[in-house]
Amino acid sequence: MDGSVDPRRGRLLIMGGAAGPALLVRFVELAGSAAARIVVIATASESPETAEASYVDRFSALGAGSVEALRLTSRSQANAPTVEPVLRAATGVFFTGGDQERITSVIGGTATDSLLQTLVAAEGLVLAGTSAGAAMMSGTMITGGDGTGVTAQCVTTGPGLEFLPGVLIDQHFAQRGRLNRLLSAVARYPHELGVGIDEDTAILTDGNCFEVLGSGAVTVVDAGTAIDIRVPRTGPIALAGACIHVLPAGYTFHLTGRRPVIGTPAAERDEAA
Amino acid sequence: MDGSVDPRRGRLLIMGGAAGPALLVRFVELAGSAAARIVVIATASESPETAEASYVDRFSALGAGSVEALRLTSRSQANAPTVEPVLRAATGVFFTGGDQERITSVIGGTATDSLLQTLVAAEGLVLAGTSAGAAMMSGTMITGGDGTGVTAQCVTTGPGLEFLPGVLIDQHFAQRGRLNRLLSAVARYPHELGVGIDEDTAILTDGNCFEVLGSGAVTVVDAGTAIDIRVPRTGPIALAGACIHVLPAGYTFHLTGRRPVIGTPAAERDEAA
Numbered sequence: 001m002d003g004s005v006d007p008r009r010g011r012l013l014i015m016g017g018a019a020g021p022a023l024l025v026r027f028v029e030l031a032g033s034a035a036a037r038i039v040v041i042a043t044a045s046e047s048p049e050t051a052e053a054s055y056v057d058r059f060s061a062l063g064a065g066s067v068e069a070l071r072l073t074s075r076s077q078a079n080a081p082t083v084e085p086v087l088r089a090a091t092g093v094f095f096t097g098g099d100q101e102r103i104t105s106v107i108g109g110t111a112t113d114s115l116l117q118t119l120v121a122a123e124g125l126v127l128a129g130t131s132a133g134a135a136m137m138s139g140t141m142i143t144g145g146d147g148t149g150v151t152a153q154c155v156t157t158g159p160g161l162e163f164l165p166g167v168l169i170d171q172h173f174a175q176r177g178r179l180n181r182l183l184s185a186v187a188r189y190p191h192e193l194g195v196g197i198d199e200d201t202a203i204l205t206d207g208n209c210f211e212v213l214g215s216g217a218v219t220v221v222d223a224g225t226a227i228d229i230r231v232p233r234t235g236p237i238a239l240a241g242a243c244i245h246v247l248p249a250g251y252t253f254h255l256t257g258r259r260p261v262i263g264t265p266a267a268e269r270d271e272a273a
Numbered sequence: 274m275d276g277s278v279d280p281r282r283g284r285l286l287i288m289g290g291a292a293g294p295a296l297l298v299r300f301v302e303l304a305g306s307a308a309a310r311i312v313v314i315a316t317a318s319e320s321p322e323t324a325e326a327s328y329v330d331r332f333s334a335l336g337a338g339s340v341e342a343l344r345l346t347s348r349s350q351a352n353a354p355t356v357e358p359v360l361r362a363a364t365g366v367f368f369t370g371g372d373q374e375r376i377t378s379v380i381g382g383t384a385t386d387s388l389l390q391t392l393v394a395a396e397g398l399v400l401a402g403t404s405a406g407a408a409m410m411s412g413t414m415i416t417g418g419d420g421t422g423v424t425a426q427c428v429t430t431g432p433g434l435e436f437l438p439g440v441l442i443d444q445h446f447a448q449r450g451r452l453n454r455l456l457s458a459v460a461r462y463p464h465e466l467g468v469g470i471d472e473d474t475a476i477l478t479d480g481n482c483f484e485v486l487g488s489g490a491v492t493v494v495d496a497g498t499a500i501d502i503r504v505p506r507t508g509p510i511a512l513a514g515a516c517i518h519v520l521p522a523g524y525t526f527h528l529t530g531r532r533p534v535i536g537t538p539a540a541e542r543d544e545a546a
Binding site for chain 2 (some may be wrong): 175243
């Protein structure tokens with residue numbers, strides 16, 4: 001399907017941090033509401049008990065049929081055979097915030113990772129994540145940096161878990177003024193589409209298109225159109241002819257076509273469908 | 274002349290604040306070095322004595338033939354007949370930082386304003402300004418705002434003195450993380466080209482092209498290419514399909530063509546000329 005998010009495909013709900021009730025409700029609904037079986041994974045968090053308890057309470061209060069935490073703080077846990085039945089029974093999996101590198105180092109390449117990839121691609125599992133749980137979905141993941149200006153030093157990156165390949169996600173975007181580091185990242189890797197997600201804002205995507213949800217905006221930086229890029233070891237980067245889109249709720253972006261879908265607002269499309 | 278700054282035309286040297294010696298030397302050279310007659314106008318400053326003394330000392334130390342301050346803190350001073358001989362004798366005029374609205378309210382529409390416009394356009398006067406002295410050169414001037422995200426509320430604007438029409442200049446750009454407010458301003462006024470100048474960085478322009486000088490970068494945001502813009506009273510702005518250029522020293526931008534000049538680096542063009 002071109003121009004809107006296909007509800008029949010596996011979906012990713014990627015939140016920029018500090019998600020309010022409207023976004024959390026949307027996740028519960030996508031996972032099946034009263035029929036939802038939600039699994040919370042707090043691997044990114046320094047205090048997984050606290051993060052697990054908080055999201056189990058919130059999703060339960062928002063009407064999810066069942067919610068449980070899956071504690072994965074070591075690679076042996078992420079490779080344990082006990083994980084598979086839990087994930088296969090789930091209709092939605094939620095990754096909390098914290099440190100995205102804990103997610104990639106504990107889960108990357110394990111049985112949990114492979115199974116999640118399969119369930120999202122083929123079985124219609126809804127995979128959601130906020131903050132670090134959003135960053136790790138990228139093909140290339142921002143791991144740090146909040147420097148001044150657009151320079152090679154102002155951002156560090158590493159491979160993400162690639163639930164959404166070809167995309168480089170940043171979060172807490174407007175709140176932490178991260179456009180400079182996103183510009184720096186796409187200047188270095190212009191094949192990656194930079195997607196900066198504000199707090200209490202999310203993208204819902206089937207891998208082909210994404211729709212913007214929530215109270216903020218999603219900023220897309222496309223260095224693919226750039227006519228000149230120079231990334232010196234020190235000093236300012238040159239990036240001439242990049243494209244930028246600031247998209248609030250209701251806007252849809254075509255990922256493979258690298259263009260916003262302008263025309264019928266999403267609400268009207270939904271009614272017509 | 275297409276693609277480079279014409280040295281025979283009147284020139285503007287517009288600095289993003291915190292200008293180091295290299296940029297100040299460039300101004301002194303453009304004004305004629307030992308033959309330079311520089312006038313410092315500290316109208317923007319809350320303490321004009323201090324700002325005047327500081328720049329008079331610096332330009333003198335950098336080899337300017339003569340440097341004097343012109344105190345303009347009221348409209349009657351800016352309309353006084355004593356101003357004309359001072360400005361007519363000058364080869365360079367320098368506006369200090371402070372509050373850009375003091376410049377527009379004290380000088381806007383006065384004999385000083387008219388004379389400066391004439392001298393820059395027809396007589397080859399070099400007009401320089403830093404920070405507030407840069408902002409006031411715009412067609413539309415940013416007067417305030419440093420909010421979160423790209424919203425109508427996060428920036429306030431007013432008319433500048435229009436030495437460089439069609440352009441909306443912001444300063445201290447990377448240092449104060451001002452890309453959001455520049456995006457907001459051009460979303461509201463897409464005919465204005467947004468030009469964000471870092472500290473210790475400047476553009477030198479003949480009104481047709483500008484060249485980037487200094488240690489930082491100049492960020493150009495062009496909303497003219499946008500295919501969809503929505504500016505709600507509250508909440509995030511939509512701006513789809515804008516163009517962004519991050520240009521360090523040596524890059525040239527064609528203002529009327531709204532495109533960077535990519536190809537022969539400025540240094541080689543200078544040698545060939």
